[in-house]
Amino acid sequence: MSFKHITEYISTEDGTSGTLLIPQIIFNKLIPEVNKNLLPRELAAMVLTKDQIPGSTMTINLEEPNTMDIRRVGEGGEVPLDNIDYDTVTVTPVKYGVAVRITREMMEDSQFPLFERNIAVVGKRFAEKETELIITALDSAGATTAGGAAITIANITESMQDLEDYDYTPTDIILGTEVLNDLRNIDTFVEAQKAGDTEMLKSGFKGNIYGLKVTLFSANAAPSTTYKKYAYVIDRSEAFYLAIKRDLTVENFNMPSYDMQGAAITWRFSAGLLRSNAVSKITTA
Numbered sequence: 001m002s003f004k005h006i007t008e009y010i011s012t013e014d015g016t017s018g019t020l021l022i023p024q025i026i027f028n029k030l031i032p033e034v035n036k037n038l039l040p041r042e043l044a045a046m047v048l049t050k051d052q053i054p055g056s057t058m059t060i061n062l063e064e065p066n067t068m069d070i071r072r073v074g075e076g077g078e079v080p081l082d083n084i085d086y087d088t089v090t091v092t093p094v095k096y097g098v099a100v101r102i103t104r105e106m107m108e109d110s111q112f113p114l115f116e117r118n119i120a121v122v123g124k125r126f127a128e129k130e131t132e133l134i135i136t137a138l139d140s141a142g143a144t145t146a147g148g149a150a151i152t153i154a155n156i157t158e159s160m161q162d163l164e165d166y167d168y169t170p171t172d173i174i175l176g177t178e179v180l181n182d183l184r185n186i187d188t189f190v191e192a193q194k195a196g197d198t199e200m201l202k203s204g205f206k207g208n209i210y211g212l213k214v215t216l217f218s219a220n221a222a223p224s225t226t227y228k229k230y231a232y233v234i235d236r237s238e239a240f241y242l243a244i245k246r247d248l249t250v251e252n253f254n255m256p257s258y259d260m261q262g263a264a265i266t267w268r269f270s271a272g273l274l275r276s277n278a279v280s281k282i283t284t285a
Contacts, residue, residue: 026111030112030117033121036124036131036220036221037218037221038131038218039135042236043174043236043240044241045236045239045240045241045274046242046274047241047243047244048242048244049244050246050247053093053243053245058090062087062275065166067084068082091243091270093270094270095246095267095268096126096267096268097267098264099264100118100119100262102115103258103260107261119250119265122265123248123265126265126267128218128221129269131217131218132222133269133270133271135227137240137271138239139223139281140273141273141281142162142275142278142279142280143277144282145281147282147283148284148285149284150182150284151231153186155282156231156233157210159280160233162277163233163234166277168275168278169235170210170235171211171213172212172234172236173212173234174231175216175231176217176222176230177228178219178228178284179228180205183209184204189209229283230284231281232279232280232282233282238275239273239274239278240273240279241273241274242270243271243272245269246267246269247267248265248266248267249267250263251265
């Protein structure tokens with residue numbers, strides 16, 4: 001036993017981290033989690049702020065498409081009456097929140113600024129929640145294109161036609177990671193002589209397909225990972241709205257009886273469709 005003890009002092013071969021000559025070092029920088037692919041607000045047809053929502057709810061008035069007919073009138077005949085029909089969308093922002101509480105000892109003894117880091121991550125989670133709510137709204141699309149095991153070019157063009165049949169202009173395709181994988185395996189988007197460029201080969205991502213701007217969302221920011229199999233073709237000027245009744249708000253507080261410091265972070269928000277026929281959903285198996 002004595003010889004073993006001496007060996008550990010002169011060699012690291014038989015030692016373990018944290019004992020004798022082998023100190024256990026902890027890297028003094030926290031490596032944060034990766035940022036997710038989220039949906040930008042520029043995709044929304046309108047973004048309502050708290051100044052535009054004076055009460056708890058607000059109503060958006062919409063003209064019904066293709067109402068009011070023009071009819072042939074015989075000489076001396078009565079001109080027929082008609083008028084535009086209207087529809088409404090009710091906007092009701094919902095409160096979301098989370099509270100963070102950390103003991104004074106944890107803040108004193110931690111290697112990292114725990115409280116500040118928790119608040120920063122909360123901000124990321126609210127951004128992810130926004131993407132989740134947008135996708136939930138888009139899921140009520142007016143049309144659905146049922147694809148097979150993998151998305152096809154025909155699926156994309158069919159969904160584009162779904163919008164065009166109602167006079168909307170397809171501007172964007174929003175897709176999950178599994179759909180992006182399918183696109184990478186369609187030679188039309190990979191072979192330069194067909195695609196017209198080598199964008200997919202260089203970056204693994206094609207930013208524009210048939211005039212549609214391509215936007216990827218993270219499966220971990222969606223309502224569930226099932227959504228990685230879905231894509232949505234939209235007319236961004238008509239599809240959905242965002243309503244922000246309360247901006248992200250941080251209220252700090254102290255709890256002396258528990259020797260804790262905390263913060264309550266809240267947000268009042270809503271996302272919904274304006275016109276369901278301005279969205280077409282593509283599903284894959």
